[in-house]
Amino acid sequence: MYKLVVVDNPLAASFYEVFTFPVLRSKLYMTQREGPIVAVGANSNQKPIGLAMAEIVPNNQSNILSIFVDASHRNQGIGTALLEYLLKELKLRNCQSAQIIYVTGKPTTIALERILAKNNWTSPKPRMLVCNCDRQMLKAPWLQxxxxxxxxxxxxxxxxxxxxxxxxxxxxxxxxxxxxxxxNPLAHDNNFEPLNSIGLRYRDEVVGWIITHRLSPTTIRYTCSYIRPNLQRLGRILALYSESIKRQAANPDIFEAIWTVPFIYSSMIDFVKRRMANYMISIKESRESLKIIN
Ligand SMILES: CC(C)(COP(=O)(O)OP(=O)(O)OC[C@H]1O[C@@H](n2cnc3c(N)ncnc32)[C@H](O)[C@@H]1OP(=O)(O)O)[C@@H](O)C(=O)NCCC(=O)NCCS
Structure with a gap:
């Protein structure tokens, strides 16, 4: 048997922190009875075995930040119970809706989607392609x-x-x-990677850009790229990409790249699927689902 508890202080947070992403741990330590971060844990014989965490955002809405159950306790209803309990807590704090955004391609994606379906969350909607490649991409014909x-x-x-x-x-x-x-490049260029963040000038005016960030010694994220619509032509965008990628490629130690493409940019989605997919480590999808809390 297991018990569900509200995690609402730093000591409790320290027991459960392994059940969320490292980048979210500082938020977990902010949990309080009345704050914007809400976390609930599951324990068995006093031992933590799972955690679900959400953040309340303006207009009485909330985002589910993470949900995790220890591998040896999965498929026993604990993930379902954690999410239900979290929604009850969110309701007590006047939330009217919850959103979850997650990346597919994990062995347990099917379990998560099953939980959402059986609890009447909206059917998952694709948001972005989440792409990851290494130097294999340099062999793609479009880059030659x-x-x-x-x-x-x-x-x-x-x-x-x-x-x-x-x-x-x-x-x-x-x-x-x-x-x-x-x-907007100016919203993204804090700590940009100088190696291959580039701009495109038309005469004396900046009309395009690729802004990148170094996520680790070996990995660059292509954070944001754009060319002014009236100047957009595949060849120009590819000139920018190709230049930025070649600048990274000149540094073999930085051998990985990640980037996302929102589904609203359908021509870029097509390009990734047709010209890049065969040279990538993985293409996953991020999806979103919503639930009205009542
Ligand atoms: C997603 C996760 C939280 C689910 O936790 P859980 O305790 O196993 O979930 P539950 O037992 O409540 O429900 C899982 C459901 O999926 C079903 N399921 C699991 N594997 C399945 C499979 N391969 N095919 C079909 N259904 C499957 C289970 O049968 C169960 O449905 P049921 O209640 O109708 O029988 C857990 O797998 C996990 O921690 N995954 C890693 C972290 C993660 O990816 N989190 C999501 C993004 S933050």
Whole structure:
């Protein structure tokens, strides 16, 4: 038998921290009876065996941050019970809905989706492709080609973005709607990777970018990339990608890359599936599901 408890203080958090992602542990330590972080644990004979955790966000909504059951206790209803108990706690704190976002491709994805289905969560909706590759990608035919740009275009390292460029981009963000916020380079270029973050100038104006981040000594994340819509042409985008990838490739110690592609960018999704998929370590999907709490 197991017991469910609310994890609401740092001591309890320390017992359960192994059951969430390292990056979320600082949040777990913030749990309190009345705070935005809500965590519930399962224990058997006083020994922690699972944890579910959520964050309350504005407008009485909440995000499920993680749910984990110790491998030797799975398929006994504990994951289901943890999620139900978490939703009860969220309701007590006036939450009206919960959202979960997760990445597919794990052996237990099927178990998670079964729990969601049987508890009337909305059927999972794909959000993004989650892509991961190593130097094998350098063999892909699209990377063997040249993508010459007209003379009005120049590719420059993001380290050379001037204060004036920044001010102009900022102004444009305020006054025009052509750059989706998700792809705003200025919102993403904190601690950017200088090695292969690059911009594209059309005459004297910055019209495109690839911003990357170093996640570990061996891995770069391609965080955000864009070209102004009226200048978008496959060849130009590929010129940018190819340049950024080649700059990474010149450093064999940094042999991994990860990136995501939202499903709303259907031409990029097609490109990944048709031209890149065969050269990748993995392509997973992130999905989301919602539940009204009543
Ligand atoms: C996802 C997870 C929390 C589920 O916990 P759990 O305690 O095993 O879940 P439950 O026992 O309550 O429910 C699992 C359901 O999936 C079903 N299931 C499990 N494996 C299955 C399979 N291969 N095919 C079909 N159904 C399967 C079980 O039969 C059960 O359904 P049922 O209650 O109708 O019989 C657990 O597997 C886990 O910790 N996974 C790793 C962490 C993770 O990926 N978390 C999600 C993202 S944060």
């Amino acid at each position: 080609k040249e993508y010459p740009l007209a003379t009005e275009f120049t590719i420059f390292p993001w380290t050379e973005l001037t204060e004036q460029d920044r001010l102009r981009l900022n102004d444009r963000f305020k006054n025009e709607t052509w750059i989706p916020e998700l792809l």
